[in-house]
Amino acid sequence: MLQRLLFAVAALACTGSVAAVTPIDRILVVVNDGVILHSEYEAALDNAEQQLRQRGVDNVPRNQLRDQVLERLVLMRIQTQRARDAGIRVDDRELNDVITNIAQRNGMSQAEFARQVRREGRDYLAVREQIRNEIVTQRLRTRELQSRVSVSEEDVDAYLAQEKNVGNTEVDLSHILIAVGDGASPDERAEARSRAEELQRELEAGADFASLAATHSDGQQALEGGDLGWRRLADLPPTFARAVGDLEAGAMAPVIEATGGYHILRVDGRRGSTDRQMVTETRARHILIEPDKLTTDEQARTRAFDLAEQLENGADFGELAREHSDDPGSSNAGGDLGWQPPGQMVEAFQQQVDQLEPGERSRPFRSQYGWHIVEVLDRRERDATDELRRQRARQVIGERRMQEEYEIWLRRLRDEAYIEYRLSEDA
Incomplete structure (x- = not known):
């Protein structure tokens, strides 16, 4: 997982700043109101070669990778510019949370993750920005494309009929x-x-x-x-x-x-x-503090940590949720989310839930919706074969259609962009 993520973001991202250009750096491509620098391009080529070597492919001449790598950089720059214009941001605190989660999934602390990145010959600060760009572009794709994708019950039925024909x-x-x-x-x-x-x-x-x-x-x-x-x-x-x-x-x-x-x-x-027959369901409750026009992210964080301290001092979770939680779907129930199978929550929330045993409570953490405190109440095993099949069918169809929409959307963005190449013979 670590290798795949690092390869993906390193090959795609372009985060250099014109202000950081060294005297020998130069502009290779102008993309709308931004640029791609020679140093970015060379770093992306190095990462592409390293990625291929990790897969046992070491016979691709560097000059044959150039067009592929440059096109990836152009497409990423176009997307990050559009995300910027749409007001999509990932601040340092949220970025640190994401990197911590990545490190934990790979059995490392954030410091160990940074050392691993440096051992692989990468600039850790650059990798941080690459991960930030990947998060931003994922959110951009969701915002712009999610409404175009729908999955009906008839679609699910047709998928399951096909699945029955091809087996597992x-x-x-x-x-x-x-x-x-x-x-x-x-x-x-x-x-x-x-x-x-x-x-x-x-x-x-x-x-x-x-x-x-x-x-x-x-x-x-x-x-x-x-x-x-x-x-x-x-x-x-x-x-x-x-x-x-x-x-x-x-x-x-x-x-x-x-x-x-x-x-x-x-x-x-x-x-x-083999189809999965059993599912582990978790019953949890949470408190959500949501930033809005009147509440900054820092203020929301401060409120969440204040509530966490009250809980440590013996305050009742349900009462605090009813009084303070911004989740309209659960606040009246004392934050109770009911029984949920895995994968129902957003990733940051699910990761916290998965790490907790019944009776344990998290420290405040951030998701795309705001700041949460979650407590796991219980877990159980349940046979959910038919539900899982339909849920999985809906997810697969949606992802497939999202990918189709994404490719069309990305080609359109590129066609509409101003792109000026300033390549020389040694580029």
Whole structure:
């Protein structure tokens, strides 16, 4: 998890400041009212190479990665600019909370996380800013795209019918995408198909998949060597599931045509999976102090810590929740959230709940909604197979549609952006 996160944010982020430019630094690309510096570009190239080496891919010439890396930097800069204009911010305190959670999930303290980053040859302060950018862009995507994605009960029924047909098989996939833009002409689509078919011929002749993905793919996992990881057949788009459903490990599907371009898929492994039958539910209660127009984040934090001190001194949790909590759904019930399966809460809240035993209470912590104090009351095991199937189906369909919307939205943002390249021969 640590490696994947660091690779993802390091390859995508561009956080340099013009004020910090050294005399030998220079501007490579102007993106709207911002720039991408040569130093950022070289750092991103270094990280891309390190990422590929970690995956056992060390035969990709540096000059073949340049276009991929620069495009990633451009796309990230466009998104962070739009987030800035939309007023999306992540302050240092929230960033520290996120980094602490990342470190804890990997069995480290924040200080140990920082040392690990430095051992890997990265600038810790730069990585902090890269993580901040990733959080900001995730929130931007949610704000701008969430309303465009809906999942009906009929969608869930259709998904479950497909799942019944393909069973619980999982496949480990590698992927290359040759993208085509909205409104591409027949000649442009034909050219893209020809490129995809040529790449597939190279792969069939023994070319390394990860190397070709890193240098040619337009997919989000290009700089991870095209690795999609293990996916349930039922979770794949139907066109993909049909193409790879009967393939053995090592086999490639014929080039797949889709609206956004042409796909090459290779099955690297197959295995069966077992549906989860039991779920651990948690009953918890919480107090939420929410920043608003009249309450700054610092004031909300101060109030949360004051309430935590009152609880330490014996105050009744339910009474404080009824009097002070800003969560309208639980405050009247003394903060009681009822029985909840895992994954129902936002990530920061769920992580706190998962770390607590029944009867334990957290220190104040922040989520996207504000400052919380949570107390776990009890846990139980329950058979929730049918509910989980429907819940998972809804989540998979939503994520799939969100990704489709994201790719369309990102292409539109790029088309609308002002981009001026100032590359030289040694760039």
